[in-house]
Amino acid sequence: MSSEPIQVFIRFRPLNDQELIDNDLPMWHITKNTVSIRKEHVEDLIDEKKIPPSFNPCFHYNHIFSSDETVYPHQHPQLSSPRVKNINFKFQNLNDENQKIYEIIAQKNVLSTLEGYNATIFAYGQTGTGKTFTMFGTTLGNENMSFISNKPRGRRFRSPTSRSRSINSRYRSTSAFGYKFEKLERPKKSGTANNGMIYLSLSDIFKAAGNCKNKHFFFKCSMMRIYNEHIYDLLKEPDDLTSEILTVEESADEEFYVKGISEHVVTNIEEAIEKLARGEMNRQYAANNLNHHSSRSHTIFRMSIKSLEVVPKKEEEVDAECEENFETITTESILDFVDLAGSERSSVGQIDDGKDVINLSFTSSPFDQNRVVFDGKCVNMSLFYLCQVINKLSELKKGINKNNLHIPYRNSVLTKILRSSFDGNSRTSIICTASPALSQFEHTLSTLRLANSARILTNLIKPNIKRETNYQILQSYQQDVAELKKELEKAKEHGWQFYNQNNIVKCQLENKLIKLTEMYNNMNLSGTLIVKEDIESNYTILSSTISGDLMLLNKQINEFNQNTLSKAHIKFDTSGQIAQLRLGIMRNENRKIIERIDNSNKNLSMLKIAKTSYVNDLEKCSSIYDKVLQESSELKDNKISGFCAITELKKKAAIYNEGIGLENLSDFQLDSLEKLILTRLDGVKSTKVKRKYKEKILAIEEKLRKQLPAHIVNDILSNCNFT
Numbered sequence: 179m180s181s182e183p184i185q186v187f188i189r190f191r192p193l194n195d196q197e198l199i200d201n202d203l204p205m206w207h208i209t210k211n212t213v214s215i216r217k218e219h220v221e222d223l224i225d226e227k228k229i230p231p232s233f234n235p236c237f238h239y240n241h242i243f244s245s246d247e248t249v250y251p252h253q254h255p256q257l258s259s260p261r262v263k264n265i266n267f268k269f270q271n272l273n274d275e276n277q278k279i280y281e282i283i284a285q286k287n288v289l290s291t292l293e294g295y296n297a298t299i300f301a302y303g304q305t306g307t308g309k310t311f312t313m314f315g316t317t318l319g320n321e322n323m324s325f326i327s328n329k330p331r332g333r334r335f336r337s338p339t340s341r342s343r344s345i346n347s348r349y350r351s352t353s354a355f356g357y358k359f360e361k362l363e364r365p366k367k368s369g370t371a372n373n374g375m376i377y378l379s380l381s382d383i384f385k386a387a388g389n390c391k392n393k394h395f396f397f398k399c400s401m402m403r404i405y406n407e408h409i410y411d412l413l414k415e416p417d418d419l420t421s422e423i424l425t426v427e428e429s430a431d432e433e434f435y436v437k438g439i440s441e442h443v444v445t446n447i448e449e450a451i452e453k454l455a456r457g458e459m460n461r462q463y464a465a466n467n468l469n470h471h472s473s474r475s476h477t478i479f480r481m482s483i484k485s486l487e488v489v490p491k492k493e494e495e496v497d498a499e500c501e502e503n504f505e506t507i508t509t510e511s512i513l514d515f516v517d518l519a520g521s522e523r524s525s526v527g528q529i530d531d532g533k534d535v536i537n538l539s540f541t542s543s544p545f546d547q548n549r550v551v552f553d554g555k556c557v558n559m560s561l562f563y564l565c566q567v568i569n570k571l572s573e574l575k576k577g578i579n580k581n582n583l584h585i586p587y588r589n590s591v592l593t594k595i596l597r598s599s600f601d602g603n604s605r606t607s608i609i610c611t612a613s614p615a616l617s618q619f620e621h622t623l624s625t626l627r628l629a630n631s632a633r634i635l636t637n638l639i640k641p642n643i644k645r646e647t648n649y650q651i652l653q654s655y656q657q658d659v660a661e662l663k664k665e666l667e668k669a670k671e672h673g674w675q676f677y678n679q680n681n682i683v684k685c686q687l688e689n690k691l692i693k694l695t696e697m698y699n700n701m702n703l704s705g706t707l708i709v710k711e712d713i714e715s716n717y718t719i720l721s722s723t724i725s726g727d728l729m730l731l732n733k734q735i736n737e738f739n740q741n742t743l744s745k746a747h748i749k750f751d752t753s754g755q756i757a758q759l760r761l762g763i764m765r766n767e768n769r770k771i772i773e774r775i776d777n778s779n780k781n782l783s784m785l786k787i788a789k790t791s792y793v794n795d796l797e798k799c800s801s802i803y804d805k806v807l808q809e810s811s812e813l814k815d816n817k818i819s820g821f822c823a824i825t826e827l828k829k830k831a832a833i834y835n836e837g838i839g840l841e842n843l844s845d846f847q848l849d850s851l852e853k854l855i856l857t858r859l860d861g862v863k864s865t866k867v868k869r870k871y872k873e874k875i876l877a878i879e880e881k882l883r884k885q886l887p888a889h890i891v892n893d894i895l896s897n898c899n900f901t
């Protein structure tokens with residue numbers, strides 16, 4: 179949470195036609211950040227007792243905007259001419275003026291609403307100084323085309339036909355901020371359109387939201403008008419405008435809200451502008467048909483912005499046991515645009531005694547005069563309390579009056595609704611509009627003073643961000659659904675009661691009608707009637723009244739049903755949309771998790787197969803290893819024994835061949851050697867004998883085979899051991 183000062187800006191409009199015609203003079207010395215009275219005027223003002231003798235303040239603000247036309251007339255070639263009265267001096271170089279002002283005073287705050295910061299931009303100032311021009315813009319060149327800034331003055335009573343024609347034609351051809359209502363085309367940059375803070379903010383917001391691919395945004399808008407301390411919903415049908423006067427309620431956490439105001443889902447700039455245009459049309463309608471003075475009413479256009487983003491959890495927040503490694507970040511913010519009533523009627527001290535200084539010249543009837551006094555007072559009241567709130571807060575900030583801490587928020591609906599903009603969580607920019615003219619000195623001075631008080635106010639700012647897991651979101655949705663169900667039940671119950679009551683009345687009326695018809699018929703039949711015509715006309719009047727009542731009741735029942743339904747729809751629209759989106763995101767995540775699990779399972783089975791084949795390979799390898807080990811040890815043994823045998827043989831060969839080593843032999847060995855030699859010799863001898871006898875035996879055998887059968891010969895041979 180950080181403390182941020184309220185930004186205060188001053189905008190001086192150029193001298194207007196009337197001021198030029200009256201040879202009025204620009205009387206302020208203006209720099210980028212300061213305003214003071216031009217030296218040449220100080221003495222005159224003191225003489226006229228408009229300021230005390232030592233009074234020459236220099237006011238400081240965040241930025242002061244003034245057009246070239248506020249330069250002193252004698253410095254201006256056209257204005258210095260004596261024929262100045264005939265010059266229809268239109269303001270130049272204005273096309274980009276609002277754009278520049280927007281960039282300085284609002285753009286940063288407006289864009290921060292997409293990150294969950296609340297912001298308020300409001301215009302304060304005397305009537306005709308450019309509040310509406312600044313907030314809503316206008317189409318220059320043909321001010322009658324500007325449905326926004328051209329407030330009806332004077333033409334207030336018209337026939338119903340001309341009225342409806344005028345409204346319809348407005349719908350068809352009026353340009354809103356340079357937009358055609360039907361087609362809503364962007365004005366060509368030909369220099370004819372001057373878009374206000376609202377249009378510039380909305381177009382920036384929708385552009386930025388469109389460029390932000392990882393977030394989903396939801397926008398709702400509402401528009402209200404405060405007139406005579408009554409709040410009217412400007413986004414209703416013109417006929418319903420006065421059917422329900424809204425009230426400000428206080429929530430459990432001491433926040434003020436307008437109960438029952440209609441909120442409309444918008445998805446792009448065109449839809450938002452369309453709503454704004456409808457609101458403006460209703461404002462015009464109220465001015466023309468309900469005699470609401472535009473310059474005495476406050477208008478608030480409100481955008482509610484929600485965003486949704488799914489992000490992976492931070493590493494340190496990942497819960498090993500929890501499957502959800504994602505969280506949803508939701509931001510909620512409010513962007514208010516406030517066009518206040520003319521501040522000149524907010525002068526202190528003229529409220530209670532009824533001596534309000536009001537120019538009644540534009541009113542005609544006594545009725546009108548009373549009404550003007552009345553609504554003049556009420557405007558006084560709300561602006562008076564607004565000024566009081568600002569002054570008290572600034573005193574508090576300066577440390578003055580510390581014991582008298584009461585800030586009168588609850589005294590008017592305006593201060594209740596704007597409370598968070600002055601003493602809460604909102605980035606607030608105030609643009610105070612003023613006339614540079616000498617004739618408007620007092621009004622401008624009072625505007626500058628209020629701006630000076632507001633300059634030191636600060637708000638405690640923090641973004642409205644919620645981080646939730648899917649589980650938490652599900653829980654909150656369950657709650658939402660339960661609440662919606664309750665509301666539906668309640669609505670049904672009320673609707674039923676209403677329906678029942680009206681149905682009873684309807685039945686009674688129908689019965690009456692039947693009875694009346696019967697009576698009339700009977701009377702007619704009996705012929706006892708003397709004043710038949712009277713009865714006939716009474717009957718006609720009564721029956722038409724009753725059928726009129728019946729029709730009205732039916733209409734009321736239908737309207738009631740429609741209202742209940744549309745309210746439920748609107749409520750459901752955004753939460754339903756968000757729920758659907760979240761559901762989509764959750765399904766997506768779920769699908770990804772299932773895919774991950776499938777992949778892991780596949781990997782696992784592949785790993786299992788790999789493991790078995792590895793184990794088999796390992797077993798094979800180990801048996802081969804064992805064999806190799808055995809073979810190698812056998813080889814080693816063989817090698818050793820072979821080596822020994824070779825050595826032995828070498829030794830023996832040496833003894834046989836050359837008689838080497840005989841001296842090393844023991845007696846026993848020598849004996850053995852002798853025996854071996856002798857045995858070999860015997861062997862050689864017997865071989866020779868065997869060979870000699872074998873030949874003889876073969877001859878005998880041959881003889882025997884010739885004389886004797888073979889088996890006898892074989893027997894003989896086997897029994898004689900000759901082999």
Ligand SMILES: Nc1ncnc2c1ncn2[C@@H]1O[C@H](COP(=O)(O)OP(=O)(O)OP(=O)(O)O)[C@@H](O)[C@H]1O
Nearest residue numbers: 191269304305306307308309310311327473519520
């Ligand atoms: N800065 C400006 N440059 C050019 N024209 C301006 C400027 N400010 C205001 N005007 C013109 O002055 C006239 C009155 O302006 P506007 O209706 O915006 O005043 P306002 O303060 O909203 O009055 P009200 O209190 O009656 O609502 C309009 O015709 C508008 O076009």
